[in-house]
Amino acid sequence: MTDTNRVFTLAKRPEGKPNRDTFELVERDVPEPGPGEALVRTLYLSVDPYMRDRMRAGESYAEPWGVGDPLEGGVVGEVVADNGTEFEAGDVVAGNLRWADFSTAAGPDLQRVDPDLAPISTALGVLGMPGRTAYFGTREVAQPDAGDTFVVTGAAGAVGSVAGQVAKLQGARVVGFAGSAEKVSFLEDDLGFDAGINYKETDDYRAALAEAAPGGVDAYFDNVGGPITDAVFTQLNVDARVAVCGQISQYNAEELPTGPRKLGQLIQKRATVEGFLIQDFAPRFEQATRQLGRWVQNGDITYRETVTEGLENAPEGFLGLFEGENIGKQLVKVADREE
Numbered sequence: 256m257t258d259t260n261r262v263f264t265l266a267k268r269p270e271g272k273p274n275r276d277t278f279e280l281v282e283r284d285v286p287e288p289g290p291g292e293a294l295v296r297t298l299y300l301s302v303d304p305y306m307r308d309r310m311r312a313g314e315s316y317a318e319p320w321g322v323g324d325p326l327e328g329g330v331v332g333e334v335v336a337d338n339g340t341e342f343e344a345g346d347v348v349a350g351n352l353r354w355a356d357f358s359t360a361a362g363p364d365l366q367r368v369d370p371d372l373a374p375i376s377t378a379l380g381v382l383g384m385p386g387r388t389a390y391f392g393t394r395e396v397a398q399p400d401a402g403d404t405f406v407v408t409g410a411a412g413a414v415g416s417v418a419g420q421v422a423k424l425q426g427a428r429v430v431g432f433a434g435s436a437e438k439v440s441f442l443e444d445d446l447g448f449d450a451g452i453n454y455k456e457t458d459d460y461r462a463a464l465a466e467a468a469p470g471g472v473d474a475y476f477d478n479v480g481g482p483i484t485d486a487v488f489t490q491l492n493v494d495a496r497v498a499v500c501g502q503i504s505q506y507n508a509e510e511l512p513t514g515p516r517k518l519g520q521l522i523q524k525r526a527t528v529e530g531f532l533i534q535d536f537a538p539r540f541e542q543a544t545r546q547l548g549r550w551v552q553n554g555d556i557t558y559r560e561t562v563t564e565g566l567e568n569a570p571e572g573f574l575g576l577f578e579g580e581n582i583g584k585q586l587v588k589v590a591d592r593e594e
């Protein structure tokens with residue numbers, strides 16, 4: 256085993272859009288697992304939109320990274336050494352670990368990944384945090400009933416692609432906004448959405464939505480915010496429910512834009528708008544993962560992954576999220592499992 260560990264740190268706080276200079280790849284020694292810890296070799300790491308928020312100083316729901324700190328996030332890896340955990344060398348685990356070749360973690364902070372259930376990368380996507388966000392955000396917050404029209408933005412991404420399929424399983428009519436013709440055909444042809452809207456092909460989101468959802472919108476799962484959400488608000492039906500999951504269109508803004516206020520539209524429609532954080536559902540994660548696993552195994556849910564090869568290219572994987580370069584879950588593949 257090598258004794259060098261490549262680790263990404265936050266080189267500086269970005270202003271506006273991050274770029275390659277936001278990140279620095281440094282070399283450190285491979286860490287020794289302390290008592291009760293395991294040493295984990297990274298196989299896949301997850302890059303996620305919320306990480307943009309951790310690059311900002313100040314208050315957020317996720318603690319900000321300090322300049323010079325190692326970056327961290329969801330990782331699937333292989334245990335290479337154990338110092339008193341329940342794991343042994345060769346076990347596949349998931350946890351919140353460093354953007355690095357190797358990390359140490361306390362046993363209780365690692366979850367076992369079953370390689371026989373599905374490809375191990377899914378523990379960061381459809382069977383991991385994004386899948387669970389889609390599951391709870393759809394079923395518990397947006398709550399589409401059979402026959403309802405459900406609209407999801409960021410529809411071809413990790414969360415949106417699963418949210419739309421969960422809504423279909425609830426019997427809803429599903430419309431998704433996504434940023435390319437390829438993504439729209441993924442929604443309509445692979446995922447079974449009733450309609451997809453390529454928002455980069457029109458400025459008139461309201462007209463495009465009125466055409467795709469002539470009966471109005473009963474449940475809205477918002478991943479992006481901004482002008483698309485403004486347009487969806489104009490099409491809400493009475494008693495509509497809005498699940499505010501993410502606002503990626505605003506994440507690189509240094510100041511939040513003001514503009515025509517849309518809340519008046521909620522009055523006549525008696526609509527409910529609810530923000531949610533996936534951590535709040537933690538006691539029920541296992542239940543969600545089991546259900547999602549069954550759906551994936553029997554083909555009710557289809558998933559896609561976009562994989563960037565090589566730890567050194569992790570920043571490109573992250574930056575691509577803001578350019579819409581991913582279809583489904585964006586991952587970085589760092590290493591293969593040991594044979």
Ligand code: NDP
Pocket residue numbers: 303304305384385388409410411412413414415432433434435438478479481499500501502503504505531532533534575576577578579580581582583584585
């Ligand atoms: P995605 O896989 O959806 O990747 C991000 C996608 O956002 C891109 O592919 C791009 O697709 C779209 N996008 C980027 N910029 C814009 C823009 N300006 N306007 C419209 N669309 C844009 O990411 P995730 O599925 O991981 O996350 C989706 C959302 O869910 C994020 O906002 C994230 O922060 C949020 N989230 C919230 C959680 C919670 O607990 N509340 C938990 C997990 C995620 P396109 O080509 O369509 O533009």
